[in-house]
Each structure stands twice: as C-alpha cells, then as structure tokens.
Amino acid sequence: MNLMMLLEMAASGTPDRVAVQNGADTLTYDELFQAAGRAASEVQASGCERFAMLDVSSLALPVGLFGSAWAGVPFAPLNYRLTGEEIEGLASQIAPAYLVTEDARVEALSQLPRTQVVSREAFLARAGTADAADPSWPMDPDDIAVLLFTSGTTGAPKAAVLRHKHLVSYILGSVEFGSASEEDAALVSVPPYHVAGIAALASSVYSGRRIVQLSNFEAEAWVELARSERVTHAFVVPTMLTRIIDVLDGSGDAKLPHLRALSYGGGKMPQQVIEKAMRLFPETDFTNAYGLTETSSTIAILNPEDHRSAASSEDPAVRRRLTSVGRPLPSLEVEIRDDAGHALAPGERGEIHVRGEQVSGEYLGRGTTVDGDGWFPTRDAGSIDDDGYLFLEGRADDVIVRGGENLSPGEIEDVLLEHTAVADSAVVGIPDEQWGEGVAAVVVLRAGRSASVEELQDWVRGRLRSSRTPQRIEFCDELPYNETGKLLRRQIRAQLASGEPG
Amino acid sequence: MGQLKAGVRLRSAACATEVMVVASPDGAVDLQCGGVPMLDAKAEASAGGSPSPQAAEGSILGKRYVSESGDLELLCIKPGDGSLAIGETLLKTKDAKALPSSD
Numbered sequence: 140m141n142l143m144m145l146l147e148m149a150a151s152g153t154p155d156r157v158a159v160q161n162g163a164d165t166l167t168y169d170e171l172f173q174a175a176g177r178a179a180s181e182v183q184a185s186g187c188e189r190f191a192m193l194d195v196s197s198l199a200l201p202v203g204l205f206g207s208a209w210a211g212v213p214f215a216p217l218n219y220r221l222t223g224e225e226i227e228g229l230a231s232q233i234a235p236a237y238l239v240t241e242d243a244r245v246e247a248l249s250q251l252p253r254t255q256v257v258s259r260e261a262f263l264a265r266a267g268t269a270d271a272a273d274p275s276w277p278m279d280p281d282d283i284a285v286l287l288f289t290s291g292t293t294g295a296p297k298a299a300v301l302r303h304k305h306l307v308s309y310i311l312g313s314v315e316f317g318s319a320s321e322e323d324a325a326l327v328s329v330p331p332y333h334v335a336g337i338a339a340l341a342s343s344v345y346s347g348r349r350i351v352q353l354s355n356f357e358a359e360a361w362v363e364l365a366r367s368e369r370v371t372h373a374f375v376v377p378t379m380l381t382r383i384i385d386v387l388d389g390s391g392d393a394k395l396p397h398l399r400a401l402s403y404g405g406g407k408m409p410q411q412v413i414e415k416a417m418r419l420f421p422e423t424d425f426t427n428a429y430g431l432t433e434t435s436s437t438i439a440i441l442n443p444e445d446h447r448s449a450a451s452s453e454d455p456a457v458r459r460r461l462t463s464v465g466r467p468l469p470s471l472e473v474e475i476r477d478d479a480g481h482a483l484a485p486g487e488r489g490e491i492h493v494r495g496e497q498v499s500g501e502y503l504g505r506g507t508t509v510d511g512d513g514w515f516p517t518r519d520a521g522s523i524d525d526d527g528y529l530f531l532e533g534r535a536d537d538v539i540v541r542g543g544e545n546l547s548p549g550e551i552e553d554v555l556l557e558h559t560a561v562a563d564s565a566v567v568g569i570p571d572e573q574w575g576e577g578v579a580a581v582v583v584l585r586a587g588r589s590a591s592v593e594e595l596q597d598w599v600r601g602r603l604r605s606s607r608t609p610q611r612i613e614f615c616d617e618l619p620y621n622e623t624g625k626l627l628r629r630q631i632r633a634q635l636a637s638g639e640p641g
Numbered sequence: 642m643g644q645l646k647a648g649v650r651l652r653s654a655a656c657a658t659e660v661m662v663v664a665s666p667d668g669a670v671d672l673q674c675g676g677v678p679m680l681d682a683k684a685e686a687s688a689g690g691s692p693s694p695q696a697a698e699g700s701i702l703g704k705r706y707v708s709e710s711g712d713l714e715l716l717c718i719k720p721g722d723g724s725l726a727i728g729e730t731l732l733k734t735k736d737a738k739a740l741p742s743s744d
Contacts, residue, residue, distance in 0.1 A: 315703075335744050346742075402742060436744060437743040
C-alpha cells in the first residue's frame with residue numbers, strides 16, 4: 140500500500156489528461172508519474188531520510204509528494220510563514236532532509252545543519268531530465284507518507300505522522316477511482332502544509348481531476364481563476380469564503396457558472412456566510428467537511444442535500460443542521476465521551492472520539508494518542524443529535540468552566556453574531572475570583588454600526604442562561620486568525636490579561 | 642496463495658492483472674486470476690500464460706472486487722483479461738458509495 144499506487148492508476152487510466160496546472164505550467168498524469176520517478180531517484184541518491192518543502196503550491200508539490208512516496212521517504216511540507224528561528228526548529232526535527240524551496244531562500248536555508256537545499260526550479264528541472272527510477276516503490280502500509288506540523292495554536296508545533304495506510308484508506312473510503320470527467324477541475328488554494336492541501340491532491344489524482352493551483356490565496360484571483368479555468372470543484376476555509384463573497388457581492392456579476400461543488404472546512408463557518416453563499420450560488424453543491432490533520436483530513440460531512448433541506452426547513456431542529464458538520468463518513472465511527480471516557484447519549488456534550496483506518500493520532504517522537512481499542516481523542520468538543528448530526532463546540536481546551544458549569548464559547552459567539560451590529564466575535568474564559576472562570580467577549584462591530592456593552596450583554600441574557608452573559612466585553616477592529624482561518628484564542632486571552640482590547 | 646495481508650500487491654500469473662489487498666480474512670485464501678493462483682507482485686515472471694476460458698471475463702482498473710462473504714476485498718490496480726476468483730467462485734465487483742467531494 141503506497142500513495143504512489145493512486146498516481147500509477149491515474150497515469151494508466153488517463154495518461155494524457157492534465158493532472159496539475161499552475162499558471163501556464165502543466166503536467167499530464169503520465170508526465171507527473173515520470174517526474175515523480177525521477178524525483179525519487181534524486182532523493183535516494185542524496186541519502187536524505189526525509190523530503191521537506193518550504194514553498195507555496197507549485198508543480199513541485201505533487202512531484203515532491205509522489206516522488207517521496209516512490210522513494211520511500213516521508214514528505215514534510217513546512218509553513219513558509221514561520222520565522223527563521225521557527226523554521227530552524229522544524230528542520231531540526233526532520234533532518235537529514237532534502238529541502239525544496241523558492242530560489243530567494245536557498246542561500247539562507249543552506250545554513251541549516253544536515254539539510255540539502257534545492258531551489259524549486261532546479262528540482263523540477265532534475266525531475267524533468269534525470270535518469271528514470273527503479274519502477275517499484277515500497278508497499279509497506281506502515282511506512283510514513285507525510286509529516287504535517289500542526290498549526291500550534293496551543294503549545295509548540297509537533298509533527299503529525301500520517302502513514303500510507305491512513306492516507307490510502309481515506310482516499311479509498313471517500314473517492315471513486317476515475318470518477319472525474321474530462322471537464323472537471325479542482326481549484327486548490329490551501330497551502331501545501333495544510334492537511335486539506337495534501338488530501339485535495341490525493342483525491343483529485345485518484346478521481347482523475349485536473350488540479351488548478353492558486354499559490355497565494357487572494358479573493359479576486361480566486362474568482363478570476365474559477366471563471367477562466369472553468370473550475371468545477373473547490374475547497375475553501377471559512378475566511379476565504381467570506382472574502383470571496385465580499386468580492387462577488389460588490390461586483391455586478393456574482394456568477395460562477397461552472398462551479399458545481401464547493402466544500403469548506405478547517406474552521407467554524409458563520410451561518411450568515413454559508414446562507415449568503417447558498418443564495419449567491421443556488422446551483423452549487425455545498426459540502427461542509429470536518430476533519431483533523433491527525434485523521435488524514437475529513438471524518439464527517441454535511442452533504443449538499445443536508446444543506447438544502449436545512450436551509451429551506453421551517454423546523455428549527457432541521458434548520459440548525461446548517462451549523463453542524465454533518466454525519467461521520469461510513470468508513471468511520473464517532474463517539475462523544477465524558478471526561479471519564481464514558482460514551483454519552485445524543486444531545487449530550489463531550490469530547491469527540493473517532494476510530495477508523497484513516498485515523499493516525501500519532502506524533503513524531505511522541506508516540507500515539509490512540510487508545511488500545513483504536514479510538515482517537517480529538518480534543519474537539521461536540522454533541523450528536525438524534526439523527527446523527529455532529530455539532531462542534533470548540534476545542535475541549537477552550538471550554539469555560541464557570542462555577543462548575545461547562546460553557547461553550549461557540550454557543551455565546553453564535554448569539555453575539557446574530558446581533559445586526561456584530562461582524563465577528565470571540566468568547567474566552569478569564570480568571571474570576573468568585574466563579575473560577577468568567578466569560579469575556581471580544582467583538583468586532585460592523586462598519587458604521589454601534590452597540591454598547593450593556594446592549595450586547597442584554598442581547599445574550601435574553602437568549603441564553605444568565606451564566607453565559609459575558610461579564611466583560613471589549614471591542615476591536617479585527618480578531619487574530621492564523622492564515623488558514625483558525626481563531627487564535629490563546630492570543631486573545633493573553634491580550635485580555637494584559638489589559639489591551641483584543 | 643495462503644494467508645493474505647492488507648496492503649500487499651499481487652499479480653496474475655495468466656494475464657496483466659494486478660491487485661492490492663484491501664481486506665482479507667484470517668487463514669489461507671485460494672486467490673486466483675485467470676484460473677491460476679495469483680503471485681506476489683515481486684515474484685519472478687513466469688512464461689506468459691493465458692487465462693482459462695472459464696475465468697476470462699477480465700478485470701477493470703479501479704474496481705473493487707469482493708468475495709461472497711465480503712471478508713476479502715481487492716482493488717484492481719492494473720487491468721487484465723483474467724477473472725478474479727477464490728477457487729472457482731468468481732469475485733463480484735463492489736458498488737461505489739457515492740460521497741460528495743469533500744476536498
């Protein structure tokens with residue numbers, strides 16, 4: 140079992156179809172297969188034990204991913220937004236490594252110990268001309284395919300270990316081989332170091348879909364590419380969709396006529412944003428995909444039919460599903476458990492646990508967090524309703540414990556967002572002498588709108604139990620998100636503690 | 642073929658078919674393609690056989706093949722002229738689960 144097998148199949152099924160495209164550069168499935176083989180020879184000749192990539196998406200990404208699999212070394216995409224010192228820290232965890240990066244960084248990175256640095260251009264040139272590789276790759280399902288450093292919104296970054304068996308199981312369980320038609324094209328705008336970027340590559344290859352890369356997400360460029368390349372499928376994180384809608388809403392022409400399927404995930408999608416998107420693109424199928432790095436991407440989906448029935452329902456319980464992440468994939472099991480590890484009944488809130496062949500739950504050098512029965516504790520809090528729909532309620536670590544009562548920040552944020560003057564909000568726990576922890580909110584107001592602290596407190600008090608009313612509300616211009624749309628609560632807590640408004 | 646292990650790659654001794662084992666039962670399995678036992682993909686190629694007429698319906702790239710009981714599942718990674726079977730019982734193709742694209 141090896142990721143390369145997916146590319147081998149696509150290259151034999153549709154050799155002449157374009158596999159990946161970046162600007163004017165393209166590789167067909169057969170060309171990608173050949174390039175992966177030559178890249179594998181390069182890496183093997185270097186003697187390096189890992190293949191790292193510190194770069195935006197380019198043709199070097201699929202060549203590097205599949206070339207690594209062919210060579211039998213783990214592929215480790217690194218976050219190019221980190222500081223030099225942070226990058227040094229990650230590099231030391233994966234050395235000796237063969238590192239592909241942009242030309243401008245080659246000199247500086249060459250100082251890294253036990254790291255062989257090659258520019259993207261030089262790497263692609265060698266993958267285009269070097270000797271062909273031994274046409275066989277390891278088939279051990281337990282070999283490491285990918286090392287992904289988690290975003291580190293809490294604590295130091297650690298590398299999640301995804302083995303070939305995890306990624307291949309995910310693809311076989313969720314994608315039908317060769318199901319894409321000649322016209323299908325997937326626009327991939329998430330960075331290579333995000334699990335969704337890796338999953339998008341593997342799924343597109345197995346389905347035989349053309350991948351259109353957008354190296355740096357920018358809403359105008361995304362819309363333009365979606366139109367000019369007749370993009371049929373795309374994945375976005377919530378902040379991307381918000382910006383895309385802003386761009387389209389302000390223009391005379393809001394149509395994306397070819398976009399058949401838009402999936403989203405990687406963070407909480409505000410209900411107003413998805414409702415607006417559904418109104419703007421009534422013909423498009425929306426899918427909410429919930430997953431984690433440690434689970435090889437998606438573990439639950441709210442499918443297009445769920446979206447439509449929820450949006451058109453008068454029943455509040457059905458309508459609420461638009462804020463859920465849908466139901467677990469058929470190839471997986473999901474359970475909600477209390478702190479003592481006991482499974483909870485529908486509607487009860489606890490920590491989400493997941494079990495299945497795509498689930499890794501292992502970190503490099505730290506072992507596995509999966510229990511003896513195969514269950515992985517996600518550290519995400521949530522509940523499942525009577526019909527099996529999974530609702531997320533933030534990270535288990537973000538829960539506010541006020542006087543023994545567990546409060547979910549997401550629930551309070553949702554209520555604040557329903558206020559017409561509120562554009563964005565974040566709720567966190569703050570130290571409180573009487574209750575242990577108290578509720579604080581940081582609110583971004585809409586342009587030209589105003590609301591007082593008392594007004595917003597009354598608003599929440601009128602809709603939720605009084606324990607959930609924020610005792611402190613601060614206003615700010617923008618909340619801190621990382622580049623893939625994750626709210627940085629740790630930063631908000633620190634800012635509140637230091638007395639600054641969020 | 643004996644005991645099969647998930648993730649292992651096998652090839653036909655009678656045609657171009659190659660498969661990967663997705664799931665397998667405990668114990669020995671008489672896995673055949675084209676009427677003759679399948680080989681490990683790395684095994685030395687034998688002199689080009691051809692499928693027996695009773696097992697020549699062919700295999701299809703990307704299809705899953707399952708046994709009657711469902712405990713053996715294969716993925717066809719190279720198509721060929723032979724039929725996949727346990728002993729003389731042909732394996733069936735498994736219908737795909739339709740899932741929306743999530744990435």
